[in-house]
Amino acid sequence: xxxxxxxxxxxxxxxxxxxxxxxxxxxxxxxxxxxxxxxxxxxxxxxxxxxxxxxxxxxxxxxxxxxxxxxxxxxxxxxxxxxxxxxxxxxxxxxxxxxxxxxxxxxxxxxxxxxxxxxxxxxxxxxxxxxxxxxxxxxxxxxxxxxxxxxxxxxxxxxxxxxxxxxxxxxxxxxxxxxxxxxxxxxxxxxxxxxxxxxxxxxxxxxxxxxxxxxxxxxxxxxxxxxxxxxxxxxxxxxxxxxxxxxxxxxxxxxxxxxxxxxxxxxxxxxxxxxxxxxxxxxxxxxxxxxxxxxxxxxxxxxxxxxxxxxxxxxxxxxxxxxxxxxxxxxxxxxxxxxxxxxxxxx
Amino acid sequence: xxxxxxxxxxxxxxxxxxxxxxxxxxxxxxxxxxxxxxxxxxxxxxxxxxxxxxxxxxxxxxxxxxxxxxxxxxxxxxxxxxxxxxxxxxxxxxxxxxxxxxxxxxxxxxxxxxxxxxxxxxxxxxxxxxxxxxxxxxxxxxxxxxxxxxxxxxxxxxxxxxxxxxxxxxxxxxxxxxxxxxxxxxxxxxxxxxxxxxxxxxxxxxxxxxxxxxxxxxxxxxxxxxxxxxxxxxxxxxxxxxxxxxxxxxxxxxxxxxxxxxxxxxxxxxxxxxxxxxxxxxxxxxxxxxxxxxxxxxxxxxxxxxxxxxxxxxxxxxxxxxxxxxxxxxxxxxxxxxxxxxxxxxx
Numbered sequence: 244x245x246x247x248x249x250x251x252x253x254x255x256x257x258x259x260x261x262x263x264x265x266x267x268x269x270x271x272x273x274x275x276x277x278x279x280x281x282x283x284x285x286x287x288x289x290x291x292x293x294x295x296x297x298x299x300x301x302x303x304x305x306x307x308x309x310x311x312x313x314x315x316x317x318x319x320x321x322x323x324x325x326x327x328x329x330x331x332x333x334x335x336x337x338x339x340x341x342x343x344x345x346x347x348x349x350x351x352x353x354x355x356x357x358x359x360x361x362x363x364x365x366x367x368x369x370x371x372x373x374x375x376x377x378x379x380x381x382x383x384x385x386x387x388x389x390x391x392x393x394x395x396x397x398x399x400x401x402x403x404x405x406x407x408x409x410x411x412x413x414x415x416x417x418x419x420x421x422x423x424x425x426x427x428x429x430x431x432x433x434x435x436x437x438x439x440x441x442x443x444x445x446x447x448x449x450x451x452x453x454x455x456x457x458x459x460x461x462x463x464x465x466x467x468x469x470x471x472x473x474x475x476x477x478x479x480x481x482x483x484x485x486x487x488x489x490x491x492x493x494x495x496x497x498x499x500x501x502x503x504x505x506x507x508x509x510x511x512x513x514x515x516x517x518x519x520x521x522x523x524x525x526x527x528x529x530x531x532x533x534x535x536x537x538x539x540x541x542x543x544x545x546x547x548x549x550x551x552x553x554x555x556x557x558x559x560x561x562x563x564x565x566x567x568x569x570x571x572x573x574x575x576x577x578x579x580x581x582x583x584x585x586x587x588x589x590x
Numbered sequence: 591x592x593x594x595x596x597x598x599x600x601x602x603x604x605x606x607x608x609x610x611x612x613x614x615x616x617x618x619x620x621x622x623x624x625x626x627x628x629x630x631x632x633x634x635x636x637x638x639x640x641x642x643x644x645x646x647x648x649x650x651x652x653x654x655x656x657x658x659x660x661x662x663x664x665x666x667x668x669x670x671x672x673x674x675x676x677x678x679x680x681x682x683x684x685x686x687x688x689x690x691x692x693x694x695x696x697x698x699x700x701x702x703x704x705x706x707x708x709x710x711x712x713x714x715x716x717x718x719x720x721x722x723x724x725x726x727x728x729x730x731x732x733x734x735x736x737x738x739x740x741x742x743x744x745x746x747x748x749x750x751x752x753x754x755x756x757x758x759x760x761x762x763x764x765x766x767x768x769x770x771x772x773x774x775x776x777x778x779x780x781x782x783x784x785x786x787x788x789x790x791x792x793x794x795x796x797x798x799x800x801x802x803x804x805x806x807x808x809x810x811x812x813x814x815x816x817x818x819x820x821x822x823x824x825x826x827x828x829x830x831x832x833x834x835x836x837x838x839x840x841x842x843x844x845x846x847x848x849x850x851x852x853x854x855x856x857x858x859x860x861x862x863x864x865x866x867x868x869x870x871x872x873x874x875x876x877x878x879x880x881x882x883x884x885x886x887x888x889x890x891x892x893x894x895x896x897x898x899x900x901x902x903x904x905x906x907x908x909x910x911x912x913x914x915x916x917x918x919x920x921x922x923x924x925x926x927x928x929x930x931x932x933x934x935x936x937x
């Protein structure tokens with residue numbers, strides 16, 4: 244497992260809970276500082292100890308072996324079990340690292356990290372080519388909709404020979420929650436703070452508010468449909484002046500935006516509409532933007548951190564196939580990683 | 591492939607369309623009259639010829655070899671390719687036949703037929719035990735929600751260690767269409783006739799109107815959650831006096847029910863409600879019944895043949911994970927069978 248933030252800790256706990264019901268073992272945790280590698284598998288006690296030590300400010304490098312991820316993966320590849328899998332639960336730029344790990348021919352890949360699949364087309368091609376050449380599998384359910392079965396369902400449609408024409412909806416649980424809170428009169432800054440405390444935002448909440456995170460999801464979906472154009476330019480809800488701040492300074496400055504967002508939400512309400520951050524993906528386009536949608540529509544009915552994905556295909560040309568539900572949270576994201584791990588072909 | 595009705599013909603066509611993009615070949619078609627077996631695989635021309643001959647009133651037994659399904663499967667098992675799969679796209683009582691086919695150790699099973707999984711508990715146990723003992727796989731996506739990814743999503747939740755507490759919704763595209771048509775003032779008999787012409791009903795539309803088909807789906811879902819109680823007694827929309835008629839006589843007598851259903855729908859409308867045939871599945875219960883639901887609710891918003899399945903789990907305790915979309919039609923059902931076929935483990 245690469246990364247040991249909220250999703251990583253939830254995944255470690257869930258794997259321990261599955262225990263003997265599963266053929267999976269969590270053998271190593273890697274982060275930027277180093278790694279902990281226990282070939283026989285980390286048990287609940289070791290995981291709890293690591294979680295506590297990490298919470299107390301210690302790093303994996305000091306708890307295990309200090310090393311760069313590259314060196315750590317080399318060592319683990321050489322000493323790991325029969326069919327090792329690398330689960331990337333970071334939010335880092337890891338594309339090249341993953342391509343190398345797969346090309347060593349040792350790792351199947353399961354990604355919760357969107358960046359390796361939402362980078363420049365050439366980098367994605369390199370990664371996918373390395374995986375294919377090594378005869379490995381890459382799964383990425385957790386990159387879109389947290390635990391919702393979006394990617395698996397899309398893969399199923401494609402496998403059956405159906406043609407997926409477009410995917411539309413709301414792909415950001417954080418933005419759904421924040422924009423929904425505006426409807427009930429809450430301040431933007433207040434809603435963002437709550438979302439962050441609940442673990443529903445990316446480490447830097449501007450990754451959500453900028454639309455970058457939603458745009459990455461639109462791009463990942465569009466690329467699965469064959470799109471090879473430029474990454475979409477997301478509509479950024481954060482004004483230019485606040486983009487260079489540290490995370491702490493940004494959170495402190497956030498109340499400055501409350502007035503403008505309140506006005507925008509009230510304006511929409513006067514037209515019987517509500518604000519939603521919507522994505523669109525098709526073989527020819529990918530986009531992410533703030534939109535006013537009718538209050539009385541599937542997107543207008545969304546509540547809480549609910550995401551919604553509407554698939555229009557040859558078999559669903561008019562009424563779409565819709566997958567909807569809470570689309571944020573480390574436990575749900577970790578569960579999607581675990582579903583992917585279980586679905587890997589036996590080696 | 592066992593069966594050559596609407597779903598079977600759609601499946602044969604879709605498999606031919608996939609062609610070389612798939613490692614699957616359609617080698618044999620079996621029905622009650624006999625079988626056609628082409629070890630190298632049936633191509634689009636042969637399939638078209640069989641479809642036309644069947645439409646002209648000929649039977650598979652006269653087009654190929656006359657035999658009972660038991661004898662046909664024995665022959666095919668002995669002469670078939672490396673990893674044969676038996677797809678049951680009938681609506682027949684085939685549980686024992688399937689158990690035997692699997693126990694011969696030769697067939698993975700993909701079911702669109704609900705009956706083998708919705709029969710008496712002992713018969714289901716026998717089938718599943720035979721499949722497990724032979725080290726084979728049974729998949730059944732098409733038994734619930736036609737092409738909607740209901741079973742695969744449920745399997746994914748279970749694989750991740752999530753606990754599914756309940757599944758609620760509408761599982762009959764036919765009843766959704768018919769009850770929706772009542773809302774817009776159409777007569778019951780008129781709506782049933784249209785649904786039948788479009789291929790949205792079971793061969794005998796009373797299988798839908800009786801709630802038996804919805805109840806089977808509730809039972810299949812509940813059993814996947816661990817339910818081992820009695821099959822649910824569905825609320826039957828067909829009065830006792832019309833249950834013994836032939837299909838043709840039943841369709842002719844159907845307008846007699848129009849008045850009562852119109853009154854029932856109008857009564858609901860006066861309370862701001864609409865009629866829906868709802869199912870419930872949990873580890874402790876399975877049910878299927880006619881209910882009045884608020885017009886302004888997820889179930890009330892359903893249109894056309896839309897099904898809806900709301901999963902409440904440990905990770906989705908309040909806002910459920912929802913899968914929604916058109917849940918009827920031979921092409922969508924066949925696509926689900928094809929998705930299952932592609933997802934079988936390589937042998």
